[in-house]
Amino acid sequence: MTTPHKQSVPSLRMRMGWLHAWVGFIAGLLLVCIFVTGTMSVFDTELTHWMQPETPYAQPGIPSAEALDKAAAAVTAQEGKKNRIFLSLPSDRDPLLHVTYMDHDVFKSETFHPQTGQSVPLRETVGGLFFFSFHYTLYMGRMFGVIFVQVLAVGMLVTLGSGVIIHLKALLPNLVAFRPQSSSPRPWIDAHVIAAVLFLPFMFMIAYTGVLIHANRFFPTTAIERPNRDGPGRNGHHQMPSLPPLAPLLADAAETFGADRLGFIQFSPKTVTVVRADNTKIGISRDHIDYDRVTGERIGLVSKNSPAARTSQFLSGLHMARWAPVPMRWLYFISGCAGYVMFATGLVMFLIKRRRTATQKNSLPMEIAEGLALGTVLGMPLACAGVLWMNRLLPADLPTRVTIEGSTLFVLWGALTVHALGRAFGHKVMKGWIEQSSLLSLLLCLLPVLDLATRWKWITGQDQTVYAAVDLTAVVLGLLALRLSVVLKRKTGTTASLSGPSFSKEIVS
Incomplete structure (x- = not known):
């Protein structure tokens, strides 16, 4: 009598695995972008301050x-x-x-x-509001863009729920196990599970409130x-x-x-x-x-103090964290970084698993997927760093500087995606990962140098807190990108091995 029940559990996990993988990959490509810009938006006011180096105390x-x-x-x-x-x-x-x-x-x-x-x-700039706008509209308009991001947030909830079901039995053992020296894909799985489980309440909260925060796009009334x-x-x-x-x-x-x-x-x-x-x-x-x-x-x-209004106001405030003191906003920032790691490693694991079973006939879709993953996971952070660099490199009185700053993200992101696809089609996608992670490390680690070189004339009359915080955060993230580059180079062994057939096979080797 127990056999059907025992058979139903693996069947449920298999169905959840399929749902988790495909919804996770399709939504994950854009959710990586949403998490990158959303994490930056936690300190959007401070970023605007940094992008206007003339700001006095x-x-x-x-x-x-x-x-x-x-x-x-x-x-x-x-x-x-x-x-x-x-x-x-x-x-x-x-x-x-x-x-x-x-x-x-x-x-x-x-x-x-x-x-x-x-x-x-003060110089005109897109400021931190640019990243905030991209976070909740993908720059696709305040109606269609917001609805599209809400649909992606629903996909995130589906991915999180199915992921919990998949890893439920081994949740606690996986939580305390991180094996970076193990053979691939174990380190990717460990990083994925640890990032997801440690910050699981935040992930559910941010996705759920993200769906409801603009519920008036679906329903014509609003409580605010x-x-x-x-x-x-x-x-x-x-x-x-x-x-x-x-x-x-x-x-x-x-x-x-x-x-x-x-x-x-x-x-x-x-x-x-x-x-x-x-x-x-x-x-x-x-x-x-x-x-x-x-x-x-x-x-x-x-x-407006009705129960419905207070609920809507609370969910909106919980998502945006404008109420939060500095330590709490740093916790939001770290949680956003964990969300980025969760989706980035999920995309990598998806590629590793599918590449193992891919044949010569369906290699083209795999190469496209590998290129898009690279162009998103590293291309989006690189494009955001490029906006900060462009902000300081452009002349302060340039009339079109706001347009150029905003366009930098899309132009650079597109160029990096083309680079990633080129590496994927040339069967050198691992080399693309090493190149882009090295470039990201370079841009972030040199950001303090750029800051001081372009701000020295106003520095004596300023509070240095914001500038130091942005610069130090950039250096820490840059060092993490450098670490990724070093690990990937070590995995390939030698430069000659970079000509392998795919990202997944190179990683597995």
Whole structure:
């Protein structure tokens, strides 16, 4: 009576293995890109700071009345010409005052010192927001791109669930076993399982909240109240009423939210809206206070506190981690790196297993898969590093620098993918892995040199914390890339052995 049950368990594991492998590989190629840019987005504000090396030191806090008046004049000058103008208030992560607006789908800013009100000339850059936008849209548009990324997040949940079923019996033994000196594919499997299991709660959380965070793309209602956006029409220019003094408005809002909990100000023809900062609590609530644009009188506090709204706000905040103190954001960063390792090693294991059973007739699909895996696993981090390099190498006053910075990621990623496919078709894909990992190590380890060489003229009046953190993180990741390159070279034995037939056979040998 027990035989059918015993036979059903291997059958279930086989079905889960097939589902895990194919969904994991197809979704994994893009999820690697999502994890790379998402991990960088944990420190998106700090990356923008690094990409604007002219940034001076400033004490965070409520701006002076003089600084607010100058910022208000900049807002007035842009109103009627631009839609959705924001005045970003100083915070611990960004202590400057920014008048931000959209110009042809690109965010641009005028920056002021929060105490003196002096204009701060910063170079235009895509900043950390570029990686954040790529993370949740793949630069495919805010409707289709977001839905597509949500579908990939569902694929990630399927991959995680089926992976748990596959490794359930050996979960604990595999968790404490890492055998880097064993014959392939054991080290890849160990790295894959350890990265997945140690950070399994994070993986499920980030995928689940990623699906729900933009649920309004599937369902027309949303639980998060948005600030008032009534503004000038896109095709016309309207005369906007003069702005009231902003200092009394902020003083009043500080009594409600707290002096260190003010996020930004948004403007419309009828109101001035002060929005609570996202870092005040886990949930991203967008609580805000509306003031009459003409008189400056307080209209009222807008807050959505229904159970559905609080749940949506909590899930959004848990995913974005804007509330998180520095140690927690580093934990998010390390967890994101683990997600990258999990998918990268999963792609490698998929190739090793399929190459062993591949024949001459179906070698072309395998070569394409091997090239795409290399162009994604190492090509995407290389392309992101290339954006940082381009940011510092371009002239600060170049009018098209934002376009060039953004294009660098796609051009470099495409070139590296072509290089990877060329190595795969030439049966030298292992050489491609060694070349790209060595190049990644070089770009990352030399980033501090680039930073100091292009920032020395402003260095005396700056807080060095952000620059040191970005540079040291780049060096650590660069050394890991160098280690990968050394291990791969050791696996090949000699340069002559690089002419083997495939990545998988070279690794197995």
